[in-house]
Amino acid sequence: MVKKISILGSTGSIGTQTLDVIRQYNDMFEVNLLTTNSNIDLLYQQILEFKPKKVLINNETKYNEFQDLYKVDCEVFGGREDLLSLCSDKETDLLVSSLVGFSGVEPTLNAINSGVDVALANKECLVSAGKLITKSAKKKNVKIYAIDSEHNAILQCLVGEESSFIEKLILTASGGPFRSLEKSKFKEITIKDALNHPNWSMGSKITIDSASMMNKGLEVIEAYWLFGISPDKIDVLVHKQSIIHSMVQFVDGSVKAQLGLPDMRVPISYALTYPMRFKLDVPRLDLVKISELNFEKPDLEKFECLKLAYSVLNEDATKAIILNAANEIAVESFLQEKINFVDIPKVISEMLNKISSNNLEELEEIIELDRKTREFTYNYIGNK
């Protein structure tokens, strides 16, 4: 049976890699919807190759530009309102949710509420709206397949196992560029240092999150919601080669790991075909060539952002809205040289102390707390 795929953010990194995978599996997938914010030229190329039934351009100017420039065979939509209604489209079998940021939450939620399975690459869905998203998915019996390599690795380790067999989830972390840097040197970290990730080439926000290990903190929160596991059963293990993407320790003492070269097409493919696997033309892992895998304990005194993520989970997991929003503003401010690298956890911690929240569950409340936190954080940094 052909699976109908919709991709939110088809011109971004996850979107284009998803289409790379779909290209390899001809006849197995049909593209229903592609969306872009503003990259209309690439969208046009994608239309020619993948023949979607519908496309959407979020940016109004770009939407008009596209309509003037290109003649296409599919329906062309524009703007946020259309996006939200297209996501409720029951014609989709699997929605690839790869919009960046908070704006990805509502479209994803609409898909879930319409009973559409989701391959999830948007972080905010689980970090900020984990309770709402997982509750809705449960209600509608919708499956959420995480695309990022860590949670996808856990999904792979758990196939054929029962959740009651889990003793511990072990999320691996590269440790970023400052893994071996002494804590006393952290105050000298420059933007250039922080953008220099050893294993993965990613956008600047996520690269900074990787350097501060906030990315791993956010992944711990995502794992908490996705697998329904208490924070004391989620470990982070520093593994600088990023070959083991994550592990599960079972109640019988056995550990299962998923390994591979860093290549997002593997988890994307698994999310698209779960529980099946199809032949994928990606470079194979050669452990003889890799030769050595190393492991260390993460230093929570050095990587305070990771510590903050655990403290949020131990207190009230919905407070991750504040953690995430404050972190985004802090990282932006760091990239604009308004604050130092070491200020990032300080700013977040201050916001967590100052802003109150109480086990939020409604989308409007979540959006409002996110907005409020961003405003507070801007002001706090501006007045420093």
Place this chain on the structure above:
Amino acid sequence: MVKKISILGSTGSIGTQTLDVIRQYNDMFEVNLLTTNSNIDLLYQQILEFKPKKVLINNETKYNEFQDLYKVDCEVFGGREDLLSLCSDKETDLLVSSLVGFSGVEPTLNAINSGVDVALANKECLVSAGKLITKSAKKKNVKIYAIDSEHNAILQCLVGEESSFIEKLILTASGGPFRSLEKSKFKEITIKDALNHPNWSMGSKITIDSASMMNKGLEVIEAYWLFGISPDKIDVLVHKQSIIHSMVQFVDGSVKAQLGLPDMRVPISYALTYPMRFKLDVPRLDLVKISELNFEKPDLEKFECLKLAYSVLNEDATKAIILNAANEIAVESFLQEKINFVDIPKVISEMLNKISSNNLEELEEIIELDRKTREFTYNYIGNK
């Protein structure tokens, strides 16, 4: 539902560890049958603790001694004939086949032919009689769960997956004590050197097999039968720490591995409870403490026994009867200082050239070829 377990060789290493596991899972298992060759004192202790319905002592003198010494509540049988008929007992849900050597084949086959699932620790069942055993199991829809850590690791990696997803099985090997020894030094290897295994404490025969890497060759043959995989899809990877017990590479480029401290109770437990897992009190893996995992390509010029195993599979897998029997006599002769360590593969290779076989399948033929090979090998070594 309580599972009724019978253990062939309950006083041996696998047998006692199986009872260790059963002790942890009270109420889940009932012991139906325990057998020993001659260790009647330990058998008596096991009877008191595990209350089997039946026991069997293989050695006649010891059987008589037991009857004189002990009064027990269960039925007591003696000798090979009773053993064979007890294995056809349909009251058993799972037979743990941990007799050592060729004598374990017929009892195991009887169990399979009676529709009894088997947890397999006897090597000869698959190495020498793989075709017969797997064919019988298929016919009777009987499940065979390998107990040794490598095949059990693969079983764990394959749960929830389909066999068509497999691209490659990767059996890990410690590499034994001579992993780093130059080939030119192999002729100086003493019995003491060869018995000094870095990771596992085992009997002397299997320790020598580990030093020559014949154990890995035999495991490649077992994997061939157990998973129905062609030899070019079975790789051996030297991994000196013995933490990753084996891996499966899938067609999408993803690799799954099973890890743990070397402790046979974990694979035994999995074979007993598959596909379930129950809490097992064994030491947990701490990768921070392990710190480093290393990988190397096996050197087939140094470890000729491993090369011989692959050549048997590529020619006629039932020739492994000759490989296995000649190896046993060669190892015995090495331990008696009749031949050198480097002569082991030479002797086997000579026997593989000299003795003919033709895709044997009947138990009588297999037994006869095994006997004949042993006799030829004795004579060959005696006349050297």
